[in-house]
Amino acid sequence: MNEPLVEVLRNPIARLRWAGYFEGTTLILLLGVAVPLKRIWDMPEWTSLMGPIHGFAFMLYLVLLADTASGAGWNWRDVGRTFAVCFVPFGTFFNDAFLRRKELNPR
Amino acid sequence: MYLWVKALHVTAVIVWMAGMVVTPLLIAWLGRPAADEGAEMGKGRRAALGIVRRHYLVLATPAMLITWALGLWMAVEAGWMRYPWLIGKLALVVGLSALHGVLSGQLRRLTTDAAHVAPSWTRYGTMALVICIAIISVLVILKPDL
Numbered sequence: 001m002n003e004p005l006v007e008v009l010r011n012p013i014a015r016l017r018w019a020g021y022f023e024g025t026t027l028i029l030l031l032g033v034a035v036p037l038k039r040i041w042d043m044p045e046w047t048s049l050m051g052p053i054h055g056f057a058f059m060l061y062l063v064l065l066a067d068t069a070s071g072a073g074w075n076w077r078d079v080g081r082t083f084a085v086c087f088v089p090f091g092t093f094f095n096d097a098f099l100r101r102k103e104l105n106p107r
Numbered sequence: 108m109y110l111w112v113k114a115l116h117v118t119a120v121i122v123w124m125a126g127m128v129v130t131p132l133l134i135a136w137l138g139r140p141a142a143d144e145g146a147e148m149g150k151g152r153r154a155a156l157g158i159v160r161r162h163y164l165v166l167a168t169p170a171m172l173i174t175w176a177l178g179l180w181m182a183v184e185a186g187w188m189r190y191p192w193l194i195g196k197l198a199l200v201v202g203l204s205a206l207h208g209v210l211s212g213q214l215r216r217l218t219t220d221a222a223h224v225a226p227s228w229t230r231y232g233t234m235a236l237v238i239c240i241a242i243i244s245v246l247v248i249l250k251p252d253l
Contacts, residue, residue, distance in 0.1 A: 012215070051188075052179035059175050059204055066208025071215040 012068040013103040016061070016082075020092035020099070023061040026054035028089055061086050078102070109184060116177035119170045124240060126167025127203070130210050131232025133159050138217050138225025153218055160214040171207055175200075192246045199239050199246075206232070 008014040034046040062083070069079045082099070085091030137152045137159070178200075187193045210232070216223050245251075 012212075048183055052183050055179055056175055059201065060172075062201065063171070063204050063208040063211075066205045067212040067215075070209040070212025072212070073216070 011103070012064070012071055013099055016064045016068045017096055017099050017103075019057070019061040019064045020086070020096060023054070023057040023086050024090060024092035026050065026057040027086070027092075030054045031089060058086060061092070072102075074102075109181065112177050112181055112184075116174060116181060119173040119177065123167055123170035123174050123207075124236070126163055126170065127207060127210065128233055128236050128240075130159065130163060130167075130214070131229045131236070134210065134213055134217065134225045135229040135232070138213070138223075138229065140224065153221065156214060157218045160211075160218055163211060163214055167207070168211065171204060175204070190250065191252065192250045196243050196246045199243050203236070203239055206236070 008018060030047070030050040034050040037043040037046045065079070065082055068074070069082075078098075082095060085095040133156070137156050140149065140152070182188050182193060213225065213229070217225065
């Protein structure tokens with residue numbers, strides 16, 4: 001996405017896509033880096049750092065999903081799909097194409 | 108430092124909840140056309156909802172983000188994450204946050220789509236919020252062993 005930041009912030013689906021990138025990235029860092037560091041190398045401070053950051057990212061994604069879906073009248077299948085992917089590593093990245101199609105065709 | 112963060116967290120919660128509690132009522136009241144307006148909402152009602160939407164975006168939404176950031180910091184700093192009362196509180200606050208998003212979307216749709224009317228469930232939104240706030244308050248103050 002190359003639009004200016006202001007345009008991104010004004011577009012509900014663009015906001016949701018960026019939140020998806022943020023949530024997906026923090027999930028990968030939490031599960032792929034912080035948890036192994038804790039379990040294998042006994043360094044629990046990284047999960048103490050990444051856990052709350054991912055929690056905030058998840059909450060932000062959830063709020064923006066609710067905002068976008070409610071404002072555009074999404075059906076429950078699209079809402080469920082976009083919500084479920086945030087629990088899967090790389091899920092929000094794989095779902096980005098779907099959101100891009102939604103952005104071009106809002107309903 | 109912890110008490111300062113807690114004070115700011117409570118302030119943010121009050122501002123967030125103040126914005127959320129009144130919004131379902133306003134949506135339910137202003138978001139349906141009057142008997143003499145026909146199928147579409149009048150300009151006056153849409154303008155009023157526009158004011159509500161601006162205040163929701165400027166006050167309630169930043170307050171929600173601050174509530175989450177400070178709350179998560181306190182939970183980690185004080186080691187609350189292993190306590191069941193906080194897990195219960197988090198579940199309710201996640202629900203409130205989702206409702207915040209839904210109300211934000213409804214405000215946007217009502218101010219941009221003249222044919223959209225407020226969904227009937229918004230009439231019960233305020234009461235549901237008050238019940239959630241009461242349960243969260245009990246969990247936070249009593250910290251029961253669930």
